[in-house]
Amino acid sequence: MVLRQGDDVFASLEALMRDEQIASASIRGLGFVRTARFGYFDFARGDYDPREFADLEITGLTGTLAWKDAKPAIHAHATGAGRDFQAVGGHVLGLVVGRGSFEMTVNVYNQRLERRFEEDIGANVLQLE
Amino acid sequence: MVLRQGDDVFASLEALMRDEQIASASIRGLGFVRTARFGYFDFARGDYDPREFADLEITGLTGTLAWKDAKPAIHAHATGAGRDFQAVGGHVLGLVVGRGSFEMTVNVYNQRLERRFEEDIGANVLQLE
Amino acid sequence: MVLRQGDDVFASLEALMRDEQIASASIRGLGFVRTARFGYFDFARGDYDPREFADLEITGLTGTLAWKDAKPAIHAHATGAGRDFQAVGGHVLGLVVGRGSFEMTVNVYNQRLERRFEEDIGANVLQLE
Numbered sequence: 001m002v003l004r005q006g007d008d009v010f011a012s013l014e015a016l017m018r019d020e021q022i023a024s025a026s027i028r029g030l031g032f033v034r035t036a037r038f039g040y041f042d043f044a045r046g047d048y049d050p051r052e053f054a055d056l057e058i059t060g061l062t063g064t065l066a067w068k069d070a071k072p073a074i075h076a077h078a079t080g081a082g083r084d085f086q087a088v089g090g091h092v093l094g095l096v097v098g099r100g101s102f103e104m105t106v107n108v109y110n111q112r113l114e115r116r117f118e119e120d121i122g123a124n125v126l127q128l129e
Numbered sequence: 130m131v132l133r134q135g136d137d138v139f140a141s142l143e144a145l146m147r148d149e150q151i152a153s154a155s156i157r158g159l160g161f162v163r164t165a166r167f168g169y170f171d172f173a174r175g176d177y178d179p180r181e182f183a184d185l186e187i188t189g190l191t192g193t194l195a196w197k198d199a200k201p202a203i204h205a206h207a208t209g210a211g212r213d214f215q216a217v218g219g220h221v222l223g224l225v226v227g228r229g230s231f232e233m234t235v236n237v238y239n240q241r242l243e244r245r246f247e248e249d250i251g252a253n254v255l256q257l258e
Numbered sequence: 259m260v261l262r263q264g265d266d267v268f269a270s271l272e273a274l275m276r277d278e279q280i281a282s283a284s285i286r287g288l289g290f291v292r293t294a295r296f297g298y299f300d301f302a303r304g305d306y307d308p309r310e311f312a313d314l315e316i317t318g319l320t321g322t323l324a325w326k327d328a329k330p331a332i333h334a335h336a337t338g339a340g341r342d343f344q345a346v347g348g349h350v351l352g353l354v355v356g357r358g359s360f361e362m363t364v365n366v367y368n369q370r371l372e373r374r375f376e377e378d379i380g381a382n383v384l385q386l387e
Contacts, residue, residue: 002384026234028157028286030320030335032299040186040212041161043228051214057298059335059347060189060208060318062159064232075232077159077188079208079216079318079337079347083298085309087216087337087345089188089208099301100381103322103333105284105365107234123229126131155363157286169315169341170290172357180343189318189337191288193361204361206288206317208337208345216345218317218337236363252358255260 003102009095014072016106017065024113027076029061031102036080038090043122050093056080059087066113066126073115132231138224143201146194153242154194156205160231161186165209167219172251179222185209188216195242195255202244261360267353272330275323282371283323285334289360290315294338296348301380308351314338317345324371324384331373
């Protein structure tokens with residue numbers, strides 16, 4: 001999948017999952033983003049502390065596509081770097097493609113995978129047989 | 130493969146290799162780790178200088194599974210980031226899953242791959258035909 | 259593909275593309291490099307601002323192999339870290355393998371992919387159907 005300037009990476013992946021009825025997939029990607037929103041989980045608060053970065057070369061995105069309550073559930077982490085080449089990264093909350101493009105490889109699997117909230121862990125966990 | 134809090138990533142991969150008789154594989158992963166031990170090779174000393182990091186989101190792990198002297202030989206590198214989103218990384222000496230989970234994709238190949246110590250390079254090198 | 263000390267990663271990939279007539283592929287890799295040349299695109303100037311790093315563990319390389327004007331067109335991003343484990347990264351302009359080896363996984367696809375310069379974006383973009 002090749003995204004272009006202004007595209008929202010997660011919205012594009014969700015549309016792909018619905019259109020192609022993707023049961024589950026592994027994804028990876030690289031490209032230039034105008035904004036990257038990363039999060040670091042605060043277990044006390046039960047939510048991600050967000051931080052936004054502008055104009056990053058995403059040097060590596062990796063993730064999984066699954067479903068939760070019949071809706072697409074995307075889990076992705078990424079690393080990126082700006083003009084100073086110092087890398088930053090985290091759990092991806094959102095990415096908007098910048099000038100140029102963003103290339104993704106989606107390895108589709110036939111087995112439908114679901115995420116489920118596991119009380120004891122306090123997180124949505126991918127369920128395998 | 131989905132690992133959970135407290136799991137040792139390498140021990141889990143080694144068990145998978147033995148149980149499923151995996152001839153060779155490429156792996157990648159993402160998740161939250163309680164401890165990450167990275168190493169940087171000191172060729173003078175012939176060993177890795179280790180450094181341990183706590184509570185990292187692993188933003189990308191990539192590696193290969195092979196065999197050496199009939200034992201699993203895992204080679205993996207990873208990048209991660211903590212609360213400040215500044216990325217660190219290196220050769221992986223060990224990872225223990227933190228609160229939450231760690232997701233890995235294992236692409237299995239039929240060809241058995243071995244690592245062998247190459248004297249002139251001074252390192253264990255994956256042997257291809 | 260396993261490269262060794264002194265090998266040029268892009269030259270090796272280009273030779274592989276020609277020898278094996280690879281229509282397109284996704285690549286990923288890890289290993290130790292003597293020199294990594296990363297670039298950050300300056301849209302005003304229309305070229306990459308380069309920066310060279312020495313003796314890096316590449317903690318993750320990801321990219322795509324395609325063709326442009328009948329010549330191999332490699333697009334790769336990478337993250338790496340040196341002795342201090344602080345990660346750096348960017349668009350890859352060049353990599354030379356250091357002492358040890360560099361392991362790459364090449365997932366080959368049958369569909370030939372081309373890059374084409376898109377005037378409005380000002381960049382070479384991978385063309386999918």
